[in-house]
Amino acid sequence: MTDKSLLDLSGVTKRFPGVVANDDVTFSILPGEVHALFGENGAGKSTLVKIIYGVQRPDKGEMRFDGKPYAPAKPSEARAMGIGMVFQHFSLFEALTVADNVALGMNKEAIGSNLDEQIVEVSKAYGLTLDPARYIGSLSVGERQRVEIIRCLLQKPRLLIMDEPTSVLTPQEVEILFQTLRQLSSEGCSILYISHKLEEIRELCEKATVLRGGKVVATCDPREETAKSLAEMMIGTTFKFAERQVHELGKDRLVVNNLTSVSHDPFGVDICDVSFRVRSGEIFGIGGVAGNGQVELMETLIGEITTVADSICLDGEAIGTMGPTARRERGMCSVPEERLGHGAVSDMSLWENTILSARTRKSMEKRGFLDLQIAQDFAGQVVSKFNVKTAGIDNTAKSLSGGNLQKFIVGREILQAPTVLLIMQPTWGVDAAAAADIHRTLQDMAADGAAILVISQDLEELMAISTNFAVIAEGRLSEPKPTGSQTIEEIGLLMGGVYDRLGDADEGAPA
Amino acid sequence: MIRLEPRKEMSKNLLYLTPVIAVALTIIFGGVMFLILGKNPVRAITIIFVTPLTDLFTISEIIVKATPLILIGIGLSFGFRAGVWNIGAEGQFTIGALVGGALPALYPVEGFWILPVMCLAGIIGGMAWAAIPAFLRTKFNANEILVTLMLTYVAVLLLSVLVHGPLKDPAGLNFPESRLFNESATLPILIPGTRAHVGFLIAILALIVAWMLLTRHIFGYQVKVMGQSPKAASFGGFIQNKVVWLCLMISGGLAGLAGTFEAAGPVGQLVPALPVGYGFTAIIVAFLGRLTPIGILFAGFVMALTYIGGEAAQIEMNLPSAVTGVFQGMFLFSLLGIDVLAGFRICLAGRRPAGATG
Numbered sequence: 129m130t131d132k133s134l135l136d137l138s139g140v141t142k143r144f145p146g147v148v149a150n151d152d153v154t155f156s157i158l159p160g161e162v163h164a165l166f167g168e169n170g171a172g173k174s175t176l177v178k179i180i181y182g183v184q185r186p187d188k189g190e191m192r193f194d195g196k197p198y199a200p201a202k203p204s205e206a207r208a209m210g211i212g213m214v215f216q217h218f219s220l221f222e223a224l225t226v227a228d229n230v231a232l233g234m235n236k237e238a239i240g241s242n243l244d245e246q247i248v249e250v251s252k253a254y255g256l257t258l259d260p261a262r263y264i265g266s267l268s269v270g271e272r273q274r275v276e277i278i279r280c281l282l283q284k285p286r287l288l289i290m291d292e293p294t295s296v297l298t299p300q301e302v303e304i305l306f307q308t309l310r311q312l313s314s315e316g317c318s319i320l321y322i323s324h325k326l327e328e329i330r331e332l333c334e335k336a337t338v339l340r341g342g343k344v345v346a347t348c349d350p351r352e353e354t355a356k357s358l359a360e361m362m363i364g365t366t367f368k369f370a371e372r373q374v375h376e377l378g379k380d381r382l383v384v385n386n387l388t389s390v391s392h393d394p395f396g397v398d399i400c401d402v403s404f405r406v407r408s409g410e411i412f413g414i415g416g417v418a419g420n421g422q423v424e425l426m427e428t429l430i431g432e433i434t435t436v437a438d439s440i441c442l443d444g445e446a447i448g449t450m451g452p453t454a455r456r457e458r459g460m461c462s463v464p465e466e467r468l469g470h471g472a473v474s475d476m477s478l479w480e481n482t483i484l485s486a487r488t489r490k491s492m493e494k495r496g497f498l499d500l501q502i503a504q505d506f507a508g509q510v511v512s513k514f515n516v517k518t519a520g521i522d523n524t525a526k527s528l529s530g531g532n533l534q535k536f537i538v539g540r541e542i543l544q545a546p547t548v549l550l551i552m553q554p555t556w557g558v559d560a561a562a563a564a565d566i567h568r569t570l571q572d573m574a575a576d577g578a579a580i581l582v583i584s585q586d587l588e589e590l591m592a593i594s595t596n597f598a599v600i601a602e603g604r605l606s607e608p609k610p611t612g613s614q615t616i617e618e619i620g621l622l623m624g625g626v627y628d629r630l631g632d633a634d635e636g637a638p639a
Numbered sequence: 640m641i642r643l644e645p646r647k648e649m650s651k652n653l654l655y656l657t658p659v660i661a662v663a664l665t666i667i668f669g670g671v672m673f674l675i676l677g678k679n680p681v682r683a684i685t686i687i688f689v690t691p692l693t694d695l696f697t698i699s700e701i702i703v704k705a706t707p708l709i710l711i712g713i714g715l716s717f718g719f720r721a722g723v724w725n726i727g728a729e730g731q732f733t734i735g736a737l738v739g740g741a742l743p744a745l746y747p748v749e750g751f752w753i754l755p756v757m758c759l760a761g762i763i764g765g766m767a768w769a770a771i772p773a774f775l776r777t778k779f780n781a782n783e784i785l786v787t788l789m790l791t792y793v794a795v796l797l798l799s800v801l802v803h804g805p806l807k808d809p810a811g812l813n814f815p816e817s818r819l820f821n822e823s824a825t826l827p828i829l830i831p832g833t834r835a836h837v838g839f840l841i842a843i844l845a846l847i848v849a850w851m852l853l854t855r856h857i858f859g860y861q862v863k864v865m866g867q868s869p870k871a872a873s874f875g876g877f878i879q880n881k882v883v884w885l886c887l888m889i890s891g892g893l894a895g896l897a898g899t900f901e902a903a904g905p906v907g908q909l910v911p912a913l914p915v916g917y918g919f920t921a922i923i924v925a926f927l928g929r930l931t932p933i934g935i936l937f938a939g940f941v942m943a944l945t946y947i948g949g950e951a952a953q954i955e956m957n958l959p960s961a962v963t964g965v966f967q968g969m970f971l972f973s974l975l976g977i978d979v980l981a982g983f984r985i986c987l988a989g990r991r992p993a994g995a996t997g
Contacts (some may be wrong), residue, residue, distance in 0.1 A: 176820070466870070469870055483860055496856055
């Protein structure tokens, strides 16, 4: 705790019923420092930044901002002190313009008369191109994030908190974001950067605080560490990354032919002429920026939306017109993107949630009647095999942390021993160790002959585990290529919607 | 300004305690109301809530009233869990009485088969009436709240038209009534000398079947998933339209059966005044009973008690007949109010209770 530090935390403790989220957390952030906060899921990162941003109050401990005691009771007090935060999930109104949205999130006093000019000025100064008159609904996810950032920048923050900002960005957008953050830091604004992506932290941050079980377990300079050593600090044990495995690919299991589907949601994306195949032993990765048809593609593949019979074939059988239960019966299981409310029912217990998708393959249902014992036993298996942290299978799905629920849902599907597994964002929100476990399990399944389709926004993940790879943009799929045969720039262009024109010198560059 | 903040987890005990608190609050507010009206509140509450329970005849009358309430309430509970809001059970009840009672009203034949046929016809009648909103919702996305409610008025008028015309008793001096049902078309009595009929046993049977469906059957599971999260339901492979149809058929069918029981039991004929609001009161029964079979059993009795107690209060204390409706309304109001308080905590804006975990 030096005199010159911008924000000091000492002994910050926050308890929730049954769990200590933050236990005696002490660290400081220097002016102009890009400071990483990382740790396993449930390590207490979110609670800690919520305390700093005034969303929650600590039970014990004190904070000092600029040397003075600091105890914000609500976010507007934090903002008044010069602390801005960009949340992982944006709070923007689609039907309003950029300028309206910016105004809505600011303290009244901070809004001048010429907001539009200010927005243009700031966006130019930091290389974040943005037109204040555009409607949010017409912006890409990356542009929406800029709105949030600009909203913070207009208030001339001295500390900017970024919560997992890159999960929704293309590599090019990430690069722009990093430039902005570096510029801010050089101007003296401190940045508290929360991420689980170790490479990013090594590239961007000059100091890192590692949380484990609510406690600070290490402080380091990430630039001098390797991704492996960082991961080990985080989980406290030695650690093995999943490595891409090479083995023989077998017969076609999942074949998608010219799949076209018009979205029933007015803000949805139409799937346009998508074709690919996933063979036995293959992990096929589909990358892309969020909101480019991944959800719609997934719904069609799961069977929630049915389509033309032979546009989806499973082991040679046309299944396009079948619903999810019939597809599961034939060996296809799936993990949708949204965990609560789609993959699981929030208010139902864990064992009740196994009935949702495992009743057919685990014969929990006999002539309409449910065998609750099988469901409970199966839930117990999932919890123990996938190391789900919960007090018991009677607890509701919503009582689990995001990462634990993800482990539960992934486990529920994997333990049904599917021959084809569709999985979206397999490691979203889970810690590095659990992510590596999930990756290895997927690889083992593939090695045993299953066909696996992974749809993810995490390129690192797809590059690490997939055999073949394609990019979805605006509902169209790029030509599948062996993973590693494309440069990251090429993939970035595909994610931006430039299809298969990369070889063409005249049209290759993005407009 | 006052603000509501969601509580983290609503305790199970609280969930089952709230109906009891609601009943207690209703009694307290009812007492205050009687005080304002210048009546002795203790005496009034005693007459409404206690005295009816001390006499075999009034208990049998409570059973008579509780039978349709339980039957309809249990049917509605499926839809209410799944987010299918059939509030027109009154109409399905009326059509059930009409279709089920048409046979003995037109042809006074004898035979052991008459009652089963009447019950079946009543169920089909109620289902057919509920099929209209089911079709309109699944086909055209029409709001079933509006359709079921409006069809209630159609049903009541239809009964009236037919009783004034084709179903009128030829020997009835032109009164708008059907002939009295003969022995074969009248429900056997449970307790001799009272009007409590075997329909009550059927209602209990319906409760048991409903409990089985809700806890052990895939249909009950579908209904729960659909109500809590339609997206999870489609992930689970449940078809929404199928659940909408099934829920409306169950609630319509049971309401129709209750209607037939009413005609073939306490009323004994078809009259324009047959629908007396059981279909609406059953909505309160379903919610007061927390949409669970055992809760609906108790709630059905509590509501039936307000009918009988209300009548007693009219006779003995010269209170207006509206007293029953007032009590039923207060039940629902206090239940909903307490539910809000159980699920949310009240905060004064700008201030947070210390140690809030919200």
